[in-house]
Each structure stands twice: as C-alpha cells, then as structure tokens.
Amino acid sequence: MSSKSYTLRWGILATGGIAKTFTTDLLVNPTTRDVHDVTHAVVAAASSTSAERARSFLSDCGAPSSAAAYGSYAELVADPNIDIIYVATPHSHHFQNAMLCLKAGKNVLCEKPLTVNAAQTKKLVATAKQKGVFLMEAVWTRFFPATKQVQQLVTEGAIGPVRRIVADFSMHSDVEKEWKDSHRLLNMDLAGGALLDLGVYPINWVFQILYHLQSSPSTSSHSTQPSSQNPLPPTVTSSMTKYAPTGCDENTTVLMTFPGYNGGSQGIATTSLRTSSETGPSVRIYGDKGEIQIDGLPCHPDNYRLITVNPGEGSVSRQPKEVRFPVPGGGKGMFYEADECARCLRDGRKESESIGWMESIAIMETMDEVRRQNGLVYPERIESAEYPLEGF
Ligand SMILES: NC(=O)c1ccc[n+]([C@@H]2O[C@H](COP(=O)([O-])OP(=O)(O)OC[C@H]3O[C@@H](n4cnc5c(N)ncnc54)[C@H](OP(=O)(O)O)[C@@H]3O)[C@@H](O)[C@H]2O)c1
Structure with missing residues (x-):
C-alpha cells in the first residue's frame, strides 16, 4: 500500500444482513481491485440489541479486535475515531438513524432507499449542508466498473x-x-x-x-x-x-x-x-x-x-x-461505493457526482408519486419528517 493512500475510518450502524456483507467487503485489501489511493478501517459497530451482538458481528466479519462494540447507536455517533457511519437499518429507520449521525457531525453513507419519502430526504440534505458533512445514498450499482x-x-x-x-x-x-x-x-x-x-x-x-x-x-x-x-x-x-x-x-x-x-x-x-x-x-x-x-x-x-x-x-x-467484470478480491462489490466515499472525503466533497443530493431527492419524489398514484401509504410514524421521534 502506498504511504500516500488515504484511510477512511468506518463505524457500522446495525448488524443485519447487508451490514455484514458491506463490512466484510470493507476489509478486502483494495490492491486486489487495483485501488492504491484509498483504504478502509472498521473501527466500530453498534447494535440496538446489545453490545455483545455488535462484538460478535465484528468478529464474524473479521474486523480487528481493537474495533469498538457498542450497544446503542447513540454511543456509536459519539465515537471521535469514526470518520463516516454506514447506516444499515431497515429503510423505515433510515431518516431517524441518519439524522442522529448527521446531527453528531458524522459523515454518512445510508443504505437505499435513502428514506421513506422525499420530505425526509430533503431534511437529511439540509442537515448535511448545515453541518458541512458528507451524505450519500448507498446505491452500490452506480460504482461497479x-x-x-x-x-x-x-x-x-x-x-x-x-x-x-x-x-x-x-x-x-x-x-x-x-x-x-x-x-x-x-x-x-x-x-x-x-x-x-x-x-x-x-x-x-x-x-x-x-x-x-x-x-x-x-x-x-x-x-x-x-x-x-x-x-x-x-x-x-x-x-x-x-x-x-x-x-x-x-x-x-x-x-x-x-x-x-x-x-x-x-x-x-x-x-x-x-x-x-x-x-x-x-x-x-x-x-x-x-x-x-x-x-x-x-x-x-x-x-x-x-x-x-x-x-x-x-x-x-x-x-x-x-x-x-468479475468482482475481484473475493468480495461482493460493495467496496466500490466505499472507495467513492473515501475519495469524496479525501477531496473535501460533501456529495458524490455519481449520485448527488438533487438526484436522490428526484428519485424519492418519483417513488412518492408512484405511491400517491396507487394509494400506498405507510404508518405516520415512519412517514414523519420530525426528528427526533422516540423508539428508533
Ligand atoms: N445494497 C443492497 O444490495 C441491499 C441488500 C439488502 C438490503 N439493503 C438495504 O439495507 C437495509 C437493511 O436491510 P437488511 O437486509 O440488512 O435488514 P436486516 O437483515 O433485517 O437487518 C436490519 C438491522 O437493523 C437493525 N434494526 C434496528 N431497528 C430495527 C427494527 N425495528 N427492525 C428490524 N431491524 C432493526 C437490526 O440491527 P441491530 O439489532 O444490530 O441494531 C437489524 O439487524 C434496508 O434498507 C435494505 O433496503 C440493501
């Protein structure tokens, strides 16, 4: 690894299926995909269930034993060693969980869809702007060769x-x-x-x-x-x-x-x-x-x-x-979006050119309109753009 490579320090919020795939990919050596300018470190994970669950998640993923295991998302966002948080809860929870991170001044990569509706996405974008931090919807598709x-x-x-x-x-x-x-x-x-x-x-x-x-x-x-x-x-x-x-x-x-x-x-x-x-x-x-x-x-x-x-x-x-284009390094290809986050943060960019804030809003507005045309409404609690709400 070149001494000039930039290391991005990740915190993982939630310990479900996609969090495991993403975190395992983060730990693949970037040189196996011919990437030499950025690298990744998994420094912490949090589970809303228990710190033990976060610990066994980190161990299953092969993270270093030095990585911190937290039993609440609030502890994760307070960790000063974390540069960026990957939000991997169900999408009903993305708005509340991503707001928690942004309000704490953390950069955020949040799983797709970014939120339940466009009003929530707009509020996340406004908060990222106000805090001067990076925010990206984790549409990994965009970063495949x-x-x-x-x-x-x-x-x-x-x-x-x-x-x-x-x-x-x-x-x-x-x-x-x-x-x-x-x-x-x-x-x-x-x-x-x-x-x-x-x-x-x-x-x-x-x-x-x-x-x-x-x-x-x-x-x-x-x-x-x-x-x-x-x-x-x-x-x-x-x-x-x-x-x-x-x-x-x-x-x-x-x-x-x-x-x-x-x-x-x-x-x-x-x-x-x-x-x-x-x-x-x-x-x-x-x-x-x-x-x-x-x-x-x-x-x-x-x-x-x-x-x-x-x-x-x-x-x-x-x-x-x-x-x-076989995916190299034994990974699933989620590392490509992680590399994009590292390059954006290294270069001081707050959004990705591949999927910028206005585009994520336009996609959410498209899905809002589809739901409006077909009468698909979720419970008020998860459609709400109020923050914070109890129980997330
Ligand atoms: N990029 C992709 O290809 C891809 C693939 C699958 C899913 N996704 C997206 O990733 C997100 C998570 O999907 P997943 O398949 O990983 O889900 P999952 O296996 O059910 O895991 C979700 C995790 O979120 C946490 N959580 C917090 N509150 C929860 C609640 N009320 N109910 C359930 N879980 C809760 C739990 O972790 P703790 O107990 O540790 O807090 C849980 O393990 C979704 O938004 C989905 O759209 C993306």
Whole structure:
C-alpha cells in the first residue's frame, strides 16, 4: 500500500444482513481491485440489541479486535475515531438513524432507499449542508466498473441517442412460504414492499442514464452529450398491485419520461416479489444505433452486451460485444461505493457526482408519486419528517 493512500475510518450502524456483507467487503485489501489511493478501517459497530451482538458481528466479519462494540447507536455517533457511519437499518429507520449521525457531525453513507419519502430526504440534505458533512445514498450499482463503462458508452454515442430503457428487479420468491408477514419486505411498519426495496434499482438504472444525459431544451434532439444544465425530474405514470395480507406492493410498474433529453426519452422500471429478473436481460438500453443489455440482478452488474444496428438498413450485428467484470478480491462489490466515499472525503466533497443530493431527492419524489398514484401509504410514524421521534 502506498504511504500516500488515504484511510477512511468506518463505524457500522446495525448488524443485519447487508451490514455484514458491506463490512466484510470493507476489509478486502483494495490492491486486489487495483485501488492504491484509498483504504478502509472498521473501527466500530453498534447494535440496538446489545453490545455483545455488535462484538460478535465484528468478529464474524473479521474486523480487528481493537474495533469498538457498542450497544446503542447513540454511543456509536459519539465515537471521535469514526470518520463516516454506514447506516444499515431497515429503510423505515433510515431518516431517524441518519439524522442522529448527521446531527453528531458524522459523515454518512445510508443504505437505499435513502428514506421513506422525499420530505425526509430533503431534511437529511439540509442537515448535511448545515453541518458541512458528507451524505450519500448507498446505491452500490452506480460504482461497479460495468455501470461506469455502460454510462461511458452511452455518453460517447455507441448506441446513438437513447430512446428507451427497460429495467427490472424482481425477487422470484414464494412469498407465502418464504416470509412471514412481519418480514422486512412485507411489513408496512418497516416500509415493506417491492417498490422501495427492489424497484429503487431499476429506477436507478433509468436515472443513472437518462437523468445524467439530459440536454438543455435548445440542444439538438440527436445529442448524446450530457448537459451542464440542471437535469429535470421525469413525469411519472404507474400501476401497482398489492400483497393483500399487509397492503404493501408486490408488483409495480413505473413509466418515467425525461423531458430534457431527446424531447422525452422514456424509462420503464418494473419490480415484483414473485417473478424473476434472471430469465433474460434485466436492463435494456435502446438507442437509434443499437442496444445495451445487462444480464443478472441489476443491483450488482458484472456484464454488458452491446448490440449494434444500422438505422434504416435493418441489419443487426450478429456478433454482439460481450464484456464481463468479475468482482475481484473475493468480495461482493460493495467496496466500490466505499472507495467513492473515501475519495469524496479525501477531496473535501460533501456529495458524490455519481449520485448527488438533487438526484436522490428526484428519485424519492418519483417513488412518492408512484405511491400517491396507487394509494400506498405507510404508518405516520415512519412517514414523519420530525426528528427526533422516540423508539428508533
Ligand atoms: N445494497 C443492497 O444490495 C441491499 C441488500 C439488502 C438490503 N439493503 C438495504 O439495507 C437495509 C437493511 O436491510 P437488511 O437486509 O440488512 O435488514 P436486516 O437483515 O433485517 O437487518 C436490519 C438491522 O437493523 C437493525 N434494526 C434496528 N431497528 C430495527 C427494527 N425495528 N427492525 C428490524 N431491524 C432493526 C437490526 O440491527 P441491530 O439489532 O444490530 O441494531 C437489524 O439487524 C434496508 O434498507 C435494505 O433496503 C440493501
């Protein structure tokens, strides 16, 4: 490791499934992914259950024995050795837990979706601004090499102007057999349902292409170049079916039209608890000169396929370019977003260019609108943008 590398000191808030995957990834040596400018240290974890649970979490993840184990989130945010806190509670709790961190002056990486609604996200952003700290929604998808290359191909015009994106994240679950109604994915008290948990990924695929590609109104309709103007949010049409026992959504389809690019390019994001994203391409990006497809779950892309066409001639390339990006170092790929946090903090940036504050707000507003159109309302306690509330 170069002596010039910057070390980011992490505190982990909650000890559930994704906290373990993320923390284990933090401990992968960055040189295995050819990263030499930043590195990570796990200095503490906290469990709302007990300090013993935090201790055994740290040990299961392989963290050094010097890492502190706390039995409350309040103790974690008071630890002066921590630079940034990773919030990994259910999304019903993100707003209260992230506010606790920000108010204590800590930088925050918070799991997706950033909050339950846009009002909460706006308050987090205002607090991060006021405290002068970093805040990022942990959409790990954005930082995979495959995503970066697909964005670059699209920006360079490899498929011409993008007209449509179709993206799906569906879980292929036997809902009644696999989960109790109290499970995080079904439980309204934990902001359950397909949209916020899974649908946020296909929505992110649409945003990470079309929101970023938007041209100013005066730009040619054939432009593929990003605009320096502030991107416009999409108009939204949607439909949803519900899981009757709890009232959360189980199938949701969202049609987004981005007015600022090509006079209205479209994105269709679908999500279901029951069907599978893995029976064909989960992401398809269509342009005038071809298409980019991604196979497998869209949250952690490790491949793409570029298929070109000659407009007007009807000929489709018979040998699509296929590229694979195996995740190195035995990790899951969550370290890519951690590297982004380290670089932002090293460079004094308070938000990431890959998923900035305005974009997280626009995504939450999109999901608010989908919920409004389909009457999906969570309990007042978790929709509230008041802070603090007891019991979080
Ligand atoms: N990036 C991804 O690919 C990915 C994958 C899965 C989930 N996620 C996101 O990560 C978040 C957590 O998901 P998860 O699967 O890790 O959940 P999980 O396994 O249920 O863990 C959540 C943890 O939050 C803490 N917690 C605090 N209050 C809680 C409450 N009232 N009910 C349940 N847990 C509570 C618990 O830890 P303590 O007892 O230690 O406090 C619990 O272990 C969600 O927002 C989800 O959308 C992201």
